[in-house]
Amino acid sequence: MTAITVSHLGKTFGRVRAVDDLSFTVQPGAVTGFLGPNGAGKTTTLRMILGLVRPTSGSATIAGRPYRDLKDPLRAVGAVLEASAFHPGRSARTHLLAHCAAGGLPAKRAEEALAEVDLTSVADRRVGGFSLGMRQRLALATALLGRPDLLILDEPGNGLDPDGMHWMRSFLRDLAGQGRTVLVSSHVLTEVEQVADHVVIVAAGRLLATGTLAELTAGGSLEQAFLDLTRAAVAR
Numbered sequence: 001m002t003a004i005t006v007s008h009l010g011k012t013f014g015r016v017r018a019v020d021d022l023s024f025t026v027q028p029g030a031v032t033g034f035l036g037p038n039g040a041g042k043t044t045t046l047r048m049i050l051g052l053v054r055p056t057s058g059s060a061t062i063a064g065r066p067y068r069d070l071k072d073p074l075r076a077v078g079a080v081l082e083a084s085a086f087h088p089g090r091s092a093r094t095h096l097l098a099h100c101a102a103g104g105l106p107a108k109r110a111e112e113a114l115a116e117v118d119l120t121s122v123a124d125r126r127v128g129g130f131s132l133g134m135r136q137r138l139a140l141a142t143a144l145l146g147r148p149d150l151l152i153l154d155e156p157g158n159g160l161d162p163d164g165m166h167w168m169r170s171f172l173r174d175l176a177g178q179g180r181t182v183l184v185s186s187h188v189l190t191e192v193e194q195v196a197d198h199v200v201i202v203a204a205g206r207l208l209a210t211g212t213l214a215e216l217t218a219g220g221s222l223e224q225a226f227l228d229l230t231r232a233a234v235a236r
């Protein structure tokens with residue numbers, strides 16, 4: 001079954017049309033890059049998929065259901081929406097244990113998730129002293145607590161150094177290798193080119209193109225394909 005179906009989705013904020021008649025699907029067991037310049041409507045779309053923003057029109061479903069109708073959302077979907085706010089005085093382990101308790105998940109998931117993101121050795125350090133890369137990994141660990149089949153990540157590479165980027169890319173590839181589905185937004189084309197199987201490109205809230213990376217780049221670079229598409233859209 002299709003992991004995510006976005007159908008004629010629209011959202012206006014006052015006079016701003018953030019998302020405009022947007023339709024695309026996300027296939028299971030692959031990494032889909034959700035690409036577009038700043039302000040293209042990526043975050044708003046992800047928030048609508050997660051039931052955090054009410055669409056003005058259209059719909060978004062996960063495995064055929066709106067997010068609010070999922071029977072066990074923590075086990076169905078994990079999301080990292082922004083460099084999350086953590087309680088600075090808490091350790092990584094305490095943070096994850098609190099989330100396990102709040103979500104009715106077994107405490108052993110905290111330990112497993114720490115290991116999954118390579119944070120076990122710093123699990124008892126205060127999060128306030130964590131680097132940005134460590135915080136991103138802790139946010140990922142939090143999203144992974146329910147062992148979700150689907151991960152939705154908004155710009156997880158933002159602010160990461162080359163090592164952090166490399167770690168994130170291999171992590172996302174591993175998730176897809178385990179048969180899980182990843183939808184990851186970015187405005188950095190080279191970052192997506194190295195990790196995505198499928199690509200959805202948006203600009204000004206509208207779909208510019210969607211397909212496999214190979215189809216869209218046709219032997220060239222994603223950057224060139226993106227520039228051609230945005231120029232063609234402006235010329236229309």
Ligand SMILES: Nc1ncnc2c1ncn2[C@@H]1O[C@H](COP(=O)(O)OP(=O)(O)OP(=O)(O)O)[C@@H](O)[C@H]1O
Nearest residue numbers: 013016018036037038039040041042043044045187
């Ligand atoms: N709550 C809001 N109220 C008013 N305008 C909003 C709101 N949220 C988003 N917008 C506007 O909607 C448009 C799309 O924003 P959005 O954050 O979805 O884009 P984005 O592609 O995620 O951009 P970025 O890469 O910069 O995060 C922008 O013009 C933004 O200013």
